[in-house]
Amino acid sequence: MGCTNCSYDNNGTPKGCGDKGHCSSGSCNKRNTYDWINTLELEDPMEFNMVEVSFKKGSRKEFFIKKDHLQCDTGDMVLVESSSGYDVGRVSLSGDLVRLQMKKKRVGEDRVTLSIIRKANERDLEKLDEARSLEKQAMVQARAISRSLGLDMKVGDVEFQGDKRKATFYYTADGRVDFRELVRSYAKEFKVKIEMRQIGARQESARIGGIGACGRELCCSTWLSDFKSVSTTAARYQNISINQTKLSGQCGRLKCCLNYELDSYVDALEDFPRKADHIKTKKGRASLIKTNIFKGLLYYSYDDPMLRGPMVALPKQRVKDIQEMNKAGEYPGDLLDVEAILKQEQEKSANVEFADVTGDIVLPETKKRRKGNHKNKRKGKSDSRNPQGKRPSGKGGDAKSGNNNNKSNKGPSPKGKKSSNSPKSEGGKKRSPQRNNRNKKNNSKGDSNKGEAPKSDSKS
Numbered sequence: 001m002g003c004t005n006c007s008y009d010n011n012g013t014p015k016g017c018g019d020k021g022h023c024s025s026g027s028c029n030k031r032n033t034y035d036w037i038n039t040l041e042l043e044d045p046m047e048f049n050m051v052e053v054s055f056k057k058g059s060r061k062e063f064f065i066k067k068d069h070l071q072c073d074t075g076d077m078v079l080v081e082s083s084s085g086y087d088v089g090r091v092s093l094s095g096d097l098v099r100l101q102m103k104k105k106r107v108g109e110d111r112v113t114l115s116i117i118r119k120a121n122e123r124d125l126e127k128l129d130e131a132r133s134l135e136k137q138a139m140v141q142a143r144a145i146s147r148s149l150g151l152d153m154k155v156g157d158v159e160f161q162g163d164k165r166k167a168t169f170y171y172t173a174d175g176r177v178d179f180r181e182l183v184r185s186y187a188k189e190f191k192v193k194i195e196m197r198q199i200g201a202r203q204e205s206a207r208i209g210g211i212g213a214c215g216r217e218l219c220c221s222t223w224l225s226d227f228k229s230v231s232t233t234a235a236r237y238q239n240i241s242i243n244q245t246k247l248s249g250q251c252g253r254l255k256c257c258l259n260y261e262l263d264s265y266v267d268a269l270e271d272f273p274r275k276a277d278h279i280k281t282k283k284g285r286a287s288l289i290k291t292n293i294f295k296g297l298l299y300y301s302y303d304d305p306m307l308r309g310p311m312v313a314l315p316k317q318r319v320k321d322i323q324e325m326n327k328a329g330e331y332p333g334d335l336l337d338v339e340a341i342l343k344q345e346q347e348k349s350a351n352v353e354f355a356d357v358t359g360d361i362v363l364p365e366t367k368k369r370r371k372g373n374h375k376n377k378r379k380g381k382s383d384s385r386n387p388q389g390k391r392p393s394g395k396g397g398d399a400k401s402g403n404n405n406n407k408s409n410k411g412p413s414p415k416g417k418k419s420s421n422s423p424k425s426e427g428g429k430k431r432s433p434q435r436n437n438r439n440k441k442n443n444s445k446g447d448s449n450k451g452e453a454p455k456s457d458s459k460s
Contacts, residue, residue, distance in 0.1 A: 032058060032222070035074040037095050044095060050112060052093035052101055053080055056132075056159055059207045061092065063107060065115035077120040079162070084193055088120050088128045088162035105225075124162065131160035138190060142169055145185050153177045156204040166193040172204050202227045205251040212249065219256055230254040237265045239291065268293045272316050279322045282331045283307055300335055312336060 033052075051072070054061045064080050072078055074094050080087055093101055102109070120128075139158045146153055153173040160167050167190055171177075179196055186194045199207075206220035220227070232242055235258060240247070249255045276298065277288045286300040289311050298319050299311040312335045314322075322332060 033093055033097075033101070035093055035095070035097060037097055038074045048094075048096055048099050050098050050102070050109070051091050051116065052098050053078060053089040053116075054092040055087065055089040058092070059157070059159070062089075062114075063098065063102060063112045065112060066094075067115060070116055070118065072116065072119060077125065079117040079120050079124055081114040081117060082161060082166070085161060085163040085165045086117060088124050127164065128162050131162060131164045134164075135160055138167065141189060142186065145189065146171075146182060149182055149185070151177055151179065151182060153179070156199070157207045160192075164192065166195065168195045168197055170197050170199050170204070170207065172199060172201055200227075201251040201253050202256075205249070210250045212255075214257075218250060220251075224256060227256065228259060230256060230258050234258040234262050237262060237269065239293065265293060271296070272298075273320045273323055276319050276323065279319065279335075280326050280331055281322070281335060282333050286312075286335060 049066050049068070050063055051066045052061055053064055066072065072091055072094070074091050076091050077088060078091055080089060135158045138160075139155055142155045142158060146155060152175075153171045155169055155171045157170040158167060159170070167186075169186070177198075183194050183196065202220055205218060206224075209221040210218050212218050230253070232247075232254070234254075235242060235247055238258070238261065240258075247254055247258070272291070272293075279286050279300065284302050284304040284307055286302050289299045289301050291298050292313075296316045297313045298316060299313050301311045302308055314335060318335075318337065322335075325332060
């Protein structure tokens with residue numbers, strides 16, 4: 001077992017509880033009980049002389065007399081008396097809790113006649129393991145024999161006694177079964193004392209165990225000890241659709257959990273109006289579609305196909321008022337009381353008061369960002385380069401064009417390569433015609449400056 005509260009070893013594997021049947025999750029033992037008095041380690045001067053012993057991991061529990069000279073606590077493996085031979089089980093309860101358990105199961109002290117012999121030793125435990133290993137194969141053979149005899153029954157579980165002298169076969173059947181010939185066949189096949197015990201479908205699922213639709217272990221195999229009858233009226237009270245496949249559990253019967261919340265639904269339905277399947281208005285008759293029990297709402301729809309539309313949710317008090325009006329021969333104009341709804345809205349709006357929060361709430365100042373075009377950003381960059389807003393003039397216009405012109409003046413360009421004066425730049429991108437025109441203007445200005453320079457020198 002690797003439960004959530006179990007410790008782990010160095011390799012990371014869960015240690016588990018050692019299959020002692022007292023795991024905190026209860027999954028190691030069916031219908032597990034917690035002996036909280038034994039955990040306190042208190043001495044009881046007037047200890048109860050009876051104990052509860054569980055067999056086959058809680059599948060069967062019985063009460064035994066504990067003798068004074070014998071010392072056994074909860075969780076010890078003991079050897080107990082049986083009708084034929086002896087059996088090996090585990091003490092599941094001891095002390096005063098046994099008295100309460102016997103009172104719950106309605107078992108009198110005078111009915112308990114068998115007692116504990118001693119604590120089980122290693123040989124007894126080995127023999128018990130051998131008996132448990134024979135049970136699965138015995139169940140398969142028992143089912144085959146019953147089918148060959150044509151008996152309408154199902155063998156659900158087999159339990160061997162600790163001394164392997166007796167085997168109990170648990171079976172389910174719709175009626176009585178004549179298994180006299182079956183017992184002879186079983187005795188001849190298994191060569192032990194045979195006991196046939198008929199159980200119900202719920203008891204069978206409790207012995208076998210399993211996982212329910214909720215994702216947890218079955219209630220009957222973990223904590224539920226008494227089974228109550230479940231009918232479809234419990235599903236009708238809770239407004240659950242009568243679907244046999246969804247309402248039935250692992251045992252094939254109706255789920256026991258349908259009775260868990262039945263009382264709360266019955267208490268909530270006491271305030272609902274009676275015989276409210278149909279109500280009448282001036283527009284026509286309306287029929288009840290569904291109810292929301294815990295919210296106290298009833299959903300109605302008009303029977304007239306011309307007025308049929310979305311369902312109207314009515315409070316249970318409104319339905320009671322309409323029923324009283326119908327009894328008096330009066331019919332409301334509509335399902336909903338529009339005037340009452342308007343009055344409620346007016347009252348709500350009148351109760352709303354506005355407070356002056358000037359100065360209490362201060363909004364943070366937000367800086368507005370100016371949206372500019374891409375051209376303005378480019379102009380701003382050129383302005384940052386030259387404060388006058390003009391590009392520096394030179395022999396070739398700007399610096400890049402000047403460098404290109406200087407390179408072109410060094411010599412003719414090789415064949416197969418374009419010169420730098422082409423509209424494409426070194427990166428292969430085309431220059432815009434506006435920029436080329438601008439470069440031409442700058443070049444013309446540069447040429448004019450070249451001609452004016454010697455004049456200034458002659459004057460000087």
